[in-house]
Amino acid sequence: MLGAVFAGDRKVELRHFDDPAPGPGEVVLEIMASGMCGSDLKFYRAAPGEGAKALGLGSAEPVIAGHEPCGSVVAVGAGVNPKQAWLGQRAMVHHYHGCGACPHCSTGWAQLCDEGVKQIYGVTAHGAHARYMKCPASTLVTLRDELSFATGAAIACGTGTAWGALQRLELRADQTIAIFGQGPVGLSATQLAVAFGARVIALDVSGERLARAREFGADACIDPTSCNAVQAIRELTGGLGAHLSLDASSSSQARRQAVQCVRTWGKACFVGEGGDVTLEVSPDLLRRQVSLLGSWTFSTVGQKQCGDFIAERGIEVERLFTHRWRLEQIDEAYRGFDAQQSGKGVVLAD
Missing domain, CATH: 3.40.50.720 (NAD(P)-binding Rossmann-like Domain)
Incomplete structure (x- = not known):
């Protein structure tokens, strides 16, 4: 599959990656919408290889960008609790992964993990600017049927x-x-x-x-x-x-x-x-x-509550998006975003 990588110095490249396969406790989402976030620009503007590394977030190895994921579960790994994930599930991803056991992780605040956040999807692990994305089932937050995938992508970071x-x-x-x-x-x-x-x-x-x-x-x-x-x-x-x-x-x-x-x-x-x-x-x-x-982002519980509030009050969150892009337009999308010539953008599946 193709995935978008921040190559440094305001360049985005589409590179080939193997289609992901879920391991134990993991799922694979087919990404239907992947939002563009202002915090992406730190990595977009960084020198080659210095994005996540410069922020103390891990290695300089390139990863697929995009930390506002929303899609449908297409593969489920061994040991996944069926109450957490199932084939066909419409879901957002809480884009942080911690130890899973400390007081913060157990209440949905993986970004505050006592052992330090292990992965940030789109930053230190492959994110959502691609056709597929692999993540732990524990990071999924179900998207209600009333909400579009683009709305779910907004909730997955900015709106959340x-x-x-x-x-x-x-x-x-x-x-x-x-x-x-x-x-x-x-x-x-x-x-x-x-x-x-x-x-x-x-x-x-x-x-x-x-x-x-x-x-x-x-x-x-x-x-x-x-x-x-x-x-x-x-x-x-x-x-x-x-x-x-x-x-x-x-x-x-x-x-x-x-x-x-x-x-x-x-x-x-x-x-x-x-x-x-x-x-x-x-x-x-x-x-x-x-x-x-x-206030730093939100918990998985808060992400679900936000989705419920929006669904039950019929809030038109999709109005936030001024630009809709296809993956092959990703370089043009970020050039406009970097120049502050547009509002919020979202990458949608064909």
């Missing part, structure tokens, strides 16, 4: 990450939340928060992204380059500030504003990877009783 952050914040319908950054994760957070019944203030430096946030139900949109974002949020909330904020931008300034814009007793959550932030501890946090949280 937004869900995890909103759960950390304990969002309620009577609250106002300011969401900084309206890329795929931030826009997912906007879409989900609106479905919760919350009032959403969306922030981004891109007019196009703010327009999409408004289409997705944001009550107010702010370009922080055109005004004092914190003051604008306070004016929209009777001088109090938002109840909650979420930063999906990874911008140092946005992170600081996300803390400063919440009211006394408010909560701010950082979900964007990398970077840093500088805060005045007393006025920004302590003397306003502000809680600052970090």
Whole structure:
């Protein structure tokens, strides 16, 4: 089969790999949809052989990219519990694999494994930018029949990450939340928060992204380059500030504003990877009783809950995808994604 590999220096190559066969406890999925994630760009832009290695995640051997997998089970290995996986099962993949036995793994948080995460699919083990993908049956999360494979691919990382952050914040319908950054994760957070019944203030430096946030139900949109974002949020909330904020931008300034814009007793959550932030501890946090949280992706339990929420409320998650690609177009797909000329893309089976 052909699989897409990040070859370094902004190059994606289609290479030949053997079709996978499941070992004990494993399954093979026929991939129907494989999402493109902003975190892929770290590996796309890295020097040849330095992607996962530079991040301390394993060897420099090339692996098939794509960590937002969704498809159908076409092969089941020995010893797989039939309650976990079966032929024909529609499934997403939780793209982390740990020891399987520690307190974190046993509650669906393999990325927090006490022994260190063993595999990250699409990073240190073959991912989903291919026709087939092999993974442990324990990483599967069943996709409901009401949901498309493309929706499942979104939930498998970006939308699931937004869900995890909103759960950390304990969002309620009577609250106002300011969401900084309206890329795929931030826009997912906007879409989900609106479905919760919350009032959403969306922030981004891109007019196009703010327009999409408004289409997705944001009550107010702010370009922080055109005004004092914190003051604008306070004016929209009777001088109090938002109840909650979420930063999906990874911008140092946005992170600081996300803390400063919440009211006394408010909560701010950082979900964007990398970077840093500088805060005045007393006025920004302590003397306003502000809680600052970090949220890293989601558990298998959370992934299932996110899918259920979307199915039961009829949320049109597929609207997140502005571009749909075939595997043979993968180089063009990432060139556009890297240039930030497109929204979220998904690679679909023919």
